[in-house]
Amino acid sequence: MTLLASVALFVIFFANVLVGAVTGSPIFGDVAEMLVLFAASILFVAAILRSEADARNQEKQ
Template sequence: MLLALALLLFAIFGSNVILGSMGMGGFLGDVSEMLILLAASIIFVAAILKKEAAEKQSNKQQR
C-alpha cells in the first residue's frame, strides 16, 4: 500500500518533469514539485522500514 502510494507520487513528479522538459510547461510549481518528491521519499522510506520490521518479526518467531 505504501509502496503504491510512493510510486504514484513519484509518477506525478516524473510526469511534471517530462512535461516541463518537452516545453509544455509543468502543472506543478517549484515548491509543489519539491513537496511531492519529499512526500514520495518519506513514504518510500516508511514502506521499507515497515517491511524490514515485519521481516525481523518473522525471523524472531521462527527461532
C-alpha cells in the same frame, strides 16, 4: 500500500518533469514539485522500514 503510494507520487513527479521538459512549462511550480518528491521519499522510507520490521518479526517466530 505505502510503497504503492510512493510509486504513484514519483510517477506524478516524473510526469511533471517530463511535461516541463517537453512544453517548457511544468504543471507544478517549484515548491509543489519539491513537496511531491518529498512525500514520495517519506512514503518510500516508511514502506522500507515497515518491510524491515515485518522481516524481523518473521525471524523471531
